[in-house]
Amino acid sequence: xxxxxxxxxxxxxNTLAKRMNIDINGQSLKTPIKASSITLRNLEELQPLxxxxxxxxxxxxxxxxxxxxxxxxxxxxxxxxxxxxxREISNRLQTTLQLGLIPYLLISVKDNKGFSLNSLPxxxxxxxxxxxxxxxxxxxxxxxxxxxxxxxxxxxHIMRLLKERFETSQDKFIIASxxxxxxxxxxNIIKNYWKFGVRMYAIDLDGRTLGAQSSIITLxxxxxxxxxxxxxxxxxxxxxxxxxxxxxxxxxxxxxLLSTAYGLDFFGGNHVRRVxxxxxxxxxxxxxxxxxxxxxxxxxxxxVLELLKLKHQxxxxxxxxxxxxxxxxxxxxxxxxxxxxxISKIHNLLKIQSEVKKFLELIETDKFIKYLNNKxxxxxxxxxxxxxxxxxxxxxxx
Numbered sequence: 001x002x003x004x005x006x007x008x009x010x011x012x013x014n015t016l017a018k019r020m021n022i023d024i025n026g027q028s029l030k031t032p033i034k035a036s037s038i039t040l041r042n043l044e045e046l047q048p049l050x051x052x053x054x055x056x057x058x059x060x061x062x063x064x065x066x067x068x069x070x071x072x073x074x075x076x077x078x079x080x081x082x083x084x085x086x087r088e089i090s091n092r093l094q095t096t097l098q099l100g101l102i103p104y105l106l107i108s109v110k111d112n113k114g115f116s117l118n119s120l121p122x123x124x125x126x127x128x129x130x131x132x133x134x135x136x137x138x139x140x141x142x143x144x145x146x147x148x149x150x151x152x153x154x155x156x157h158i159m160r161l162l163k164e165r166f167e168t169s170q171d172k173f174i175i176a177s178x179x180x181x182x183x184x185x186x187x188n189i190i191k192n193y194w195k196f197g198v199r200m201y202a203i204d205l206d207g208r209t210l211g212a213q214s215s216i217i218t219l220x221x222x223x224x225x226x227x228x229x230x231x232x233x234x235x236x237x238x239x240x241x242x243x244x245x246x247x248x249x250x251x252x253x254x255x256x257l258l259s260t261a262y263g264l265d266f267f268g269g270n271h272v273r274r275v276x277x278x279x280x281x282x283x284x285x286x287x288x289x290x291x292x293x294x295x296x297x298x299x300x301x302x303x304v305l306e307l308l309k310l311k312h313q314x315x316x317x318x319x320x321x322x323x324x325x326x327x328x329x330x331x332x333x334x335x336x337x338x339x340x341x342x343i344s345k346i347h348n349l350l351k352i353q354s355e356v357k358k359f360l361e362l363i364e365t366d367k368f369i370k371y372l373n374n375k376x377x378x379x380x381x382x383x384x385x386x387x388x389x390x391x392x393x394x395x396x397x398x
Contacts, residue, residue, distance in 0.1 A: 001166045001170055001172065001173070001174055001196075001197055001198070002025075002170065002171065002172065002173050003173065003197065003198075003199045003200070004022050004023055004024045004173060004199070004200065004236070005021075005022065005023040006020060006021075006022055006199065006233075006234040006235070006236060007020060007021040007022075007234070008020050008234055009021055009364065010363060010364045012363045012366060012368050012369075013366050014366065014368065014369035014389070015260075015261040015262075015263075015368055015369055015372075015385070015389055016221065016261065016262055016263030016388070016389055016392055017032065017260045017261055017263065017359065017363045017368055018031060018032075018263070018265060018363070019031060019032075019360060019363045019364050020234070020236070020265060022236065024102055024139065024140075024173060025102070025139065025173075027102060029059065029060075029102075030360060031236070031265040031266060032259075032260040032264075032265055032266065032267075032356050032359050032360070032363075033059045033060055033238075033265065033266035033267075033356065034059065034256075034266070034267060034268075034349075034352055034353050034356045035059060035060035035061065035062040035238075035266055035267065035268040035269075036059065036060070036061050036062065036096075036101060036349070037062040037064060037268045037269030037271070038061070038062070038063055038064065038092065038096075039063075039064045039065070039066075039271070059101055059102070059266075060101060060102050060103075060104065060140075060266060060268075061097075061099070061102060061103040061104070062103075062104060062106050062240075062269065063089075063092045063093065063096060063103055063104070063105050063106065064106045064107075064108065064269070064271045065089070065105060065106070065107045065108070065132075066107075066108050066110055066114075066271070067107055067108070067109055067110065067129065067144075068109075068110050068111065068112050068114070069111070069112055069121060069122075069125060070112050071085075072121070072125045072128055072129070073125075075128065076124065076125075076128060089105070089132065089135060090135070090137065093105075093135060093137035093138060094137060097137060102139050102140065103137065103138060103139055103140070104138065104139065104140035104141070104142050104175065105132065105133055105135070105138050105141075105142065106142055106145065106240060106268070106271070107129055107132065107133070107142070107144045107145065108144075108145050108271060109121065109129065109144050109145065109146050115147070116146060116147025116148070116206075117147055118146060118147040118148050118149065118150065119146070119149065119150070119154070120146070120149065120154050120157065120158075126144075126158075126161065129144045130144070130161050130162065130165060133165075133172075134165055134169060134172065138172070139172070139173060140172065140173045140174065140175055140200075141162070141172045141173065141174045141175070142174070142175045142177055142202070142240075143158050143159075143162060143174075143176065143177055144158070145177050145204055145240070146179075148179055148181045149179070151185075152185045152188055152189070155185070155189050155192070156192065159192060159193070159196065162174070162196075163196065173200065174198050174200065175198075175200040175201065175202050175236075175238065176189075176190070176198045176200070176201045176202070177201075177202055177203075177204050177240060178190060178201055178202065178203045178204065178220060179203075179204055180203055180204055180205055180206055180213050180216050181206075181216075183215070183216055183219060186216065186219055186220065186223070187219070187223045190220065190223045190224060190227070191223070191227065194227045194231075199233060199234070199235045199236065200235070200236045200238075201220075201224065201235060201236065201237050201238070202237065202239055202240050202266075203216070203217065203220055203238075203239055203240070203264075204240045204241055205239055205240065205241050205242050205243070205270075206241050206272055207241050207243055207270050207272030208243070209243060209246055209255060210242075210255070210258055210259065210262050210381075210384075210385075211381060211384040211385075214384055214387065214388045217262055217263070217388055218388050218391045218392055220237065221237075221263055221392045222392070224237060225392075225395075236265045236266070237263060237264055237265055238264055238265055238266035238267060238268070239259050239264040239266070239267040239268070240267075240268055241268070241269075241270050241271055241272050242255075242256045242259055242264075242267045242268060242269070242270055243255045243256060243270050244256050244269070244270060244348060244352070245292065245301045245348075246381075247301075251380070252292055252300060252301040252302070252377075253299050253300055253301060253377035253378050253381075254294060254299040254300075254301065254352075254375075254377070254378060255381075256270075256352065257299065257352060257355055257356070258372075258378065258381060258385065260356070260359055260363075260368075261369075261372065261385055261389075262385065262388060263392070284337065287337050288303065288304060288305075288333075288337065288340060289303045289305065290303070291303060291304070291337070291340050291341050291344045292344065292348075293307060293318075293319075293344055293347050293348065294318075294347070294348045294351040294352065295317065295318050295351075296318060296351055296354070296355055297316065297318065297375075298375055298376040298377045299375040299376075299377045299378045300376070300377040301348075301377075302317075304329065304332055304333050304340065305333070307319070307329055308329060308330070308333070311329065317329070319347075321346070321347045321350045321351060322346065322347075322350060323342075323343040323346045323347050324343070324347065327343075358371075
């Protein structure tokens with residue numbers, strides 16, 4: 001197993017944010033990082049990177065795969081199905097590498113109804129999943145993610161399988177995924193991976209808010225900081241399944257951008273299954289009102305009608321990203337739901353990336369919290385952040 005070179009440049013004095021330089025296979029990264037998140041059938045988040053303007057962007061490429069027992073069985077029993085599946089994975093990994101991103105496969109294991117599996121699958125299925133992670137083009141191994149395994153023995157079994165693979169092929173890095181539930185075994189999961197030699201970790205937020213997970217985030221910081229002091233080695237802590245935004249209506253606001261302040265050095269997208277519309281098919285206006293666009297001025301998420309209202313009031317609105325280059329906000333109002341959603345997704349990705357790049361200097365100059373304090377929409381979230389920061393810095397549990 002390989003580990004990156006991790007250099008701590010600066011620890012923000014007011015939050016848990018860190019500026020670090022990381023070297024993975026000779027490729028240099030600066031934290032904080034927003035990983036570009038895609039699925040096997042969705043390349044939307046990589047589209048902006050195809051332009052020359054964003055070719056220079058270098059970071060992490062998160063390729064999400066959702067597997068069920070039925071899907072695995074088809075691949076095990078039918079060679080043609082397996083070949084097609086392998087080709088899909090290879091194509092996404094190749095595209096990610098061509099864009100200068102360091103790829104990692106993020107495999108979520110579900111039951112056949114699409115809900116997270118809370119127990120290990122059959123041994124043959126589990127080994128099939130582990131083998132996928134050793135794809136030649138997959139730079140970083142992330143252990144498969146389950147809904148919440150109930151015993152330490154299950155996590156230890158996964159670790160044993162990983163160790164067996166590393167004995168024959170040691171050219172991979174690893175990010176140990178930490179569940180955001182079952183707090184009693186969390187320290188042992190981290191300590192076992194640390195003993196294994198792992199120095200990159202990520203908490204699976206499972207689509208929940210950072211504030212709702214404040215206790216487990218604090219516990220993880222406690223454990224990793226203790227191990228860091230004992231060994232005098234730096235570590236990386238990231239986040240999987242991080243909500244992009246929170247709230248509705250006038251409270252709709254940025255959420256994933258707070259990851260950095262909570263001490264997450266990188267964060268990916270949220271792949272947790274969403275509950276669909278209840279009852280009759282919603283009206284087009286209802287769907288469009290739920291599609292929102294990030295505004296960096298206050299970290300609010302606004303729908304098209306809200307932005308048009310602000311524009312008519314001669315207030316500044318931000319439609320300065322690539323998808324708005326050849327269209328107007330007035331035109332977007334008449335587009336199909338699918339097209340509006342696509343524009344929103346790319347716009348929000350680019351705005352978030354732009355904000356994360358600003359964080360680099362703000363952290364080094366200890367002006368990060370001042371910057372966040374000027375974002376009106378997220379003020380309700382800062383008191384909980386402050387509690388986590390104080391608890392972590394004083395090593396006192398919430």
